[in-house]
Amino acid sequence: MDILKTFKRVDESMLGVFDFDHAPFKVKRVFFITSGAKTNCVRGKHAHLKCRQLLVCLSGQVEICVENKEGKNFINLSPSQSFLHENLEWAVLNSKEKNTTVLCLCSEEYDKEDYILDYDDFKTELNKIKTSEDERLKVLITGVAGLFGANFSRHLLKNGYDVVGIDNLSGGYHSSVPKGVKFYQTDLEDRKLTEEIFNREKPDFVYHFAAYASEGLSRFVRNYNYTSNVLCSANVINACINNGVKKLVFTSSMAVYGFGDPPFKEEQTPNPDDPYGVAKYAVEMDLAIANKMFGLNYSIIRPHNVVGLYQNIWDRYRNVIGIWIRQVINNEPITVFGDGSQVRAFSDINFCMEPLEKLIKDERTNGQIYNIGSDEYHTIDQAADLLIEIMKSRGHEPKKVYMAKREEVHVAYCNHDKAKKHLSFIDETNLRNVIEKMADWADEQPKRPVKDLEYEIEKKLYDYWATKTK
CATH class of the missing domain: 2.60.120.10 (Jelly Rolls)
Known part of the structure; x- marks a missing residue:
């Protein structure tokens, strides 16, 4: 030698x-x-x-x-x-x-x-090093008191991120925001204040979860829907561009597919059937424009029927599993619109956490749209019967009543092959386990009032919603 x-x-x-x-x-x-x-x-x-x-x-x-x-x-x-x-x-x-x-x-x-051997894989590994060795990355979450925000902020804190949260608490509660989050109780409708927060905090990444997510109700509260879901999103996009945010992750919805043929795939042309779906699709298109003009990186997720802890069970208009649990606890019959043959795939929020984080780690996800949710679907009647069985085992005596049919997509579920390939997404939702955990959590919560929204259109309003809560 x-x-x-x-x-x-x-x-x-x-x-x-x-x-x-x-x-x-x-x-x-x-x-x-x-x-x-x-x-x-x-x-x-x-x-x-x-x-x-x-x-x-x-x-x-x-x-x-x-x-x-x-x-x-x-x-x-x-x-x-x-x-x-x-x-x-x-x-x-x-x-x-x-x-x-x-x-x-x-x-x-x-x-x-x-x-x-793949350069993109190398860049992904390099980003992991930068995340661990550079100063802690700062992530700003809108809607931090909601289902996605409350759960994902906990996930990020456990994984070494600094987390800033914004929420107006219109659909969530301060108790859902974990310790460790720098919290701003403010409304994203306030453009100036939103800009001030972004300018002060200088987040690296933003997750925009804040929304008023109610497909059916959006037909009767158009102004509220477009203000909450389009105007506020525009303010967030502006603030991201003006403050050099590296990437914005936007939570859209399966509602953009409307009456398309299930299972819905990302490449399908959106055809929303309600103002909520229109609002979400409008923001998706605006993000593409912001990227082309200003270079704002983004990814979009389209989750569906996600359930879990910190969901607002006191909201009478959205989140059917939460509505039913609250009805049982309050000794009210659980309500089913139509004959209950509608088909949905309920998804455990916990399986969304790792894929959500990967969106800011892997540059290949830039400009991409991903369906997120379970492959296992149920009829609404099957889900209701399962919940009744579980709540009976806990000492309740729930009853089921059928309400008048409402305007909605009858069969809605998604294909998740793209998320499985790009995000290593695995969903093993067990609806029984999710309901049991939510019921345990609900038993520990204080009794809260159910809020009524001010309807902008009362014509053809469903009788159940027309009756004010006590």
Whole structure:
């Protein structure tokens, strides 16, 4: 091994290598890279998860393009010069002369699982390092007191993020916001105040969960619907652009599909059937415009029938499982619109957490839309009977009543292949377990009043909604 003399690194530091024992790691594998009679022979184009390599130029001339968390750099090696190639560095070797030979000493045995061959996969791994090593990333969540906001803020806090939350508490409660969140109780309708919060906090990423999500009711509260779901979203988008937010994740809805053919796929042309779906689709289109004009990165999720802890069970207009639990607790019959043959796929909020976080870790998700939810669907009547069974086992005596049919999409569920492929999304919702956990949680909550909204149109209003709560 006489060839392993003292080699001078290109950064002028000295690396003494007299035998394998003097390498900067225990050498487990040795091989040669040679260009033969070719010039500009390109090799590499990969990174390693664990393996470190000492590259020693024995003859010829080699240019190495290296990219790591510090950026991209070009290194030229002449004979007797070496370069320490660390793990999680993307490297491309270009032999500039004929008969260029490079000796490669490796810290690991050959393992094909250690190779990162796709550049986008490498960038994803690099982002993981930056997340852990850079200063903590700051995420701003709108609607932080709601179902998605309350659960996802807890997930982010556990994973080392700084979290800022905004909520006007119109559909949630302060007790749902976890300790550790810097909380602003304000209305996103206030453009100036929204801008001030963004300017003060300078979030890296924004999750826009705030919305008034009620498909059926939106027909009777158009102004409220478009103010809550379009105007407020416009203020959030403006604030993201004006304050250099790296990415905005927007929560849209399955409602954009309307009367399309299930299972709904992301590539289907949206055809919303109610003002709520129209509002969500309008924001989706505006995000594409904001990206084209201002470079605002975004991803969109279209969740459906998501259930879990911190859901507002005191809202009489939305979230059917929560409505039923509240009705049983208040000794009221559970209400079913129509004959209960409507089909929905209920989704446990807990299975949404990892995919949501991945949206800000993987640049390949930029500009993409993902359906999020369960593949297992039930009729509304089946879900109601399951809930009645569970609540009876807890000492309640629930009854079921059928109300007049209302205008709604009868069969609605989604295809999730794209989320499974890009986000490693796995949903194993067990509706029985979800209802039991929600019932346990509901038993611990204080009794709260059920609020009535001011209807803007009373013509054709369903009798159940027309009756004010006590």
